[in-house]
Amino acid sequence: MSEEPTKRLAIIALHGSMDLAYPPFILATAAAAMDMEVAIFFTFYGLQILKKGKIDKLKVAPIANPAMPVPMPNILGMLPGMTAMATKMMNSWMKKAKVTKLSELLSLSKELGVRLIACQMTMDVMGIKKEDLIDGLEIGGAATFLEFASHNAITLTF
Amino acid sequence: MSEIIPHVTADFSGLSCPMPIIKTKKAIDGMKVGEILKMISTDPGSVSDVQAWAAKTGQELLSHEEMGGKYVFYIKKVK
Numbered sequence: 001m002s003e004e005p006t007k008r009l010a011i012i013a014l015h016g017s018m019d020l021a022y023p024p025f026i027l028a029t030a031a032a033a034m035d036m037e038v039a040i041f042f043t044f045y046g047l048q049i050l051k052k053g054k055i056d057k058l059k060v061a062p063i064a065n066p067a068m069p070v071p072m073p074n075i076l077g078m079l080p081g082m083t084a085m086a087t088k089m090m091n092s093w094m095k096k097a098k099v100t101k102l103s104e105l106l107s108l109s110k111e112l113g114v115r116l117i118a119c120q121m122t123m124d125v126m127g128i129k130k131e132d133l134i135d136g137l138e139i140g141g142a143a144t145f146l147e148f149a150s151h152n153a154i155t156l157t158f
Numbered sequence: 159m160s161e162i163i164p165h166v167t168a169d170f171s172g173l174s175c176p177m178p179i180i181k182t183k184k185a186i187d188g189m190k191v192g193e194i195l196k197m198i199s200t201d202p203g204s205v206s207d208v209q210a211w212a213a214k215t216g217q218e219l220l221s222h223e224e225m226g227g228k229y230v231f232y233i234k235k236v237k
Contacts, residue, residue, distance in 0.1 A: 005214070030176035030207075033183035034214040098174050108180060 008153035010145065011040045015158060016048030018058035018087065018102070023158050025105035032112035040109070041145040043119035046158075047126065050118055050133045055102045062086035069093070110136050117144055162220055162232045164196035165189065171200045171228065178204040179211045182233065186217060189235045194220065197231045205229055 009031040013024040024046075028038045042050050049055055062068060062077035068086065076082060109116065117138045122128070130139065138144065149155050168185045170178045178199045185195055197208070205222065208231050212219040220232040 026176050029180055033180045034211055098172055100177055
């Protein structure tokens with residue numbers, strides 16, 4: 001008996017920093033290009049990614065991040081301006097490596113039919129209105145995501 | 159081996175993951191069954207990625223080679 005290959009990818013995007021916004025979109029667009037059905041559920045800080053005009057302005061946190069390419073002691077990372085500096089450095093490395101911008105990966109996701117689900121509960125908690133978010137989203141809750149994921153999906157959380 | 163004559167040539171040099179396979183998918187989508195795509199990439203990861211993409215989508219990777227820092231793939235649209 002041959003194994004039935006998985007056709008679905010269900011991703012939870014939990015974080016709103018730039019480095020953690022990349023993997024959901026890279027994997028979502030790649031999976032869609034491989035003819036898989038994909039959904040990303042944006043919850044808690046992940047919802048920030050979907051705010052209008054925000055996606056290319058997400059930041060990198062230098063604090064409690066010992067894996068930064070240029071290690072920064074926490075005591076320096078907490079100083080004002082350090083988050084901006086770490087973000088600027090990361091952006092320049094990304095640009096040098098010709099990494100696709102998040103906004104472009106977002107439009108590709110939509111174009112390839114990736115379902116983008118904004119968490120209603122997070123919107124209520126953080127006072128985010130539908131008008132604050134980009135167009136082309138679904139708004140839903142845990143059940144919306146789980147129903148999609150329950151059909152033999154690979155599930156990843158970032 | 160006789161030389162493969164592509165119907166469509168696409169150069170994705172300079173693009174990084176996941177763009178080579180996304181652009182490959184788009185190129186293949188715009189072609190007819192039986193046609194051959196010649197795809198060029200400079201992303202070393204695409205050697206593995208294009209094989210995986212072909213295995214998953216069921217399209218046929220006829221050959222791939224490295225030439226002077228460029229990776230050249232011949233993909234036949236079979237469905």
